[in-house]
Amino acid sequence: MSNNGQSKWLATHIAALPRSGIRDFFELVSEMDDVISLGVGEPDFATPWGIREATIYALEKGHTNYTSNLGLMRLREVACDYVAANFGMRYHAAAECIITVGVSEALDLILRAILDPGDEVVYHEPCYVSYAPSIQMAHAVPVAVQTVESEAFALEPGRLEQAITKKTKAILLNFPNNPTGANLSFEQKEQVAQVAVRHDLLVITDEIYAELTWGEACQSIAAFPGMRERTIFLHGMSKAYAMTGFRIGYACGPPELIEAMMKIHQYSMLCASIVAQEAAIEALRNGRADMEAMKEEYCQRRNVIVKRLNDMGLRCTPPEGAFYVYPNITCTGLTSTEFAHRLLREHKVAVVPGIAFSSAGDGFIRCSYATSMENIEEAMARLAKFIAK
Ligand SMILES: Cc1ncc(COP(=O)(O)O)c(C=O)c1O
Structure with a gap:
């Protein structure tokens, strides 16, 4: 190890790479029970x-x-x-x-x-x-x-x-x-x-x-x-x-x-x-029919999550694709990291801070709707309580 805690063997450009901003956060999530995660970027369906x-x-x-x-x-x-x-x-x-x-x-x-x-x-x-x-x-x-x-x-x-x-x-x-x-x-x-x-x-x-x-x-x-x-x-x-x-x-x-x-x-x-x-x-x-069935499910979840977020005052541009929503959280006065940490600690819902995706992302969070409708409903109920506070 060198003085600044980095191995002397590392290539300069690799040593200079930042750690992923969300890694520590999701390590915290994995140590907690009963968390509803809107954090994951992969389908909740098993492969057809x-x-x-x-x-x-x-x-x-x-x-x-x-x-x-x-x-x-x-x-x-x-x-x-x-x-x-x-x-x-x-x-x-x-x-x-x-x-x-x-x-x-x-x-x-x-x-x-x-x-x-x-x-x-x-x-x-x-x-x-x-x-x-x-x-x-x-x-x-x-x-x-x-x-x-x-x-x-x-x-x-x-x-x-x-x-x-x-x-x-x-x-x-x-x-x-x-x-x-x-x-x-x-x-x-x-x-x-x-x-x-x-x-x-x-x-x-x-x-x-x-x-x-x-x-x-x-x-x-x-x-x-x-x-x-x-x-x-x-x-x-x-x-x-x-x-x-x-x-x-x-x-x-x-x-x-x-x-x-x-x-x-x-x-x-x-x-x-x-x-x-x-x-x-x-x-x-x-695989087209199976793919279309999953797509139909995502579409229904998308409509629910967009409505719930807008209803609770988190302005949300309706997504045109993928399975993410990116609501604006500036009305809370919190940074995206503070928002995600407090939501996790106080209501056990995991979302990804916008700062992970952009240097200008602090007024946003990413919620994935690649999770069950039941999870989405419960996560939105907890999020609404958090916002109301
Ligand atoms: C935009 C984008 N590109 C690529 C990937 C990685 O895809 P793959 O699993 O095919 O490596 C992801 C995964 O989240 C993604 O969101």
Whole structure:
């Protein structure tokens, strides 16, 4: 250990990484009994039975080996067909698609594949907690553009353009968004696409929540004119198909980028688990009805939680996708961390402080509605008592 409590062996850029702001909080949650958690970012449903059965069957057949580094050809074909049918982009399974260990690995691969030290990646906050650290781990510089409540947390193209410099290499997008639930309209996506074309930038689009939209159907930025050749489309099984533990994601994009991602993947991960890949084939081929049923359930919960929060005076922009709401808590006079700690201690409800997702997130909390309606009703009753105090 060196004087400041850090090992002398650590790489400078890793030593400089902040710990996740919510880790200590959720360690506290795990030590308490009877907590209702609106904190988790994963489906409360078990993976649909047909998908689990396909996994068991793959094991029974003895499918326990490595696969191609790019992933099973059958899965790449099914994934490319799924993307064509649902998003309108046709990718070639052999050269334009790679199967990864979740969208998490796909994001890491593309960042490492494109970034030189000092390059900048513009992304929008509030956002998924791993974006800035993932960019930093690739020795590059994250540049945040704030999205704001008064604009329904959409990405304002003018603000995006102002953040672009000579060092900018890529724009990282996530709509529908974690944690705000925001989506972009057709026109907004078109404008963001025009910014990318004008500045000759790569767009990395994390569309992991694409199926879970409550308004307009998913419309990928990759489908806009001039975008296919400059977009890496990231998608995966975790959210819509309730398959977080299977760890399957995929990336589609220009062959030279997929090839570069494959090189890193081949030397670091080798391949994604074969049984999980077999499960993903089943999900993409036959899982739609189960997925739609879970989606219907989320939609009902969304309507309840949005109404309850607004009724108790926590202003809440109706989310257009994903399974999160991001209410404004400024009327309480508490910071988001104080709010979350007091709500946990006094009423045993866990939510995530907005500061975990954005440097400007202190007036907000994230509540996940990937939990039962019963839990949501009880959590809202406890929250209303807390607010009334
Ligand atoms: C926006 C976003 N991207 C990626 C991930 C990670 O997905 P995966 O399980 O596919 O690694 C999450 C998980 O919460 C997420 O919210």
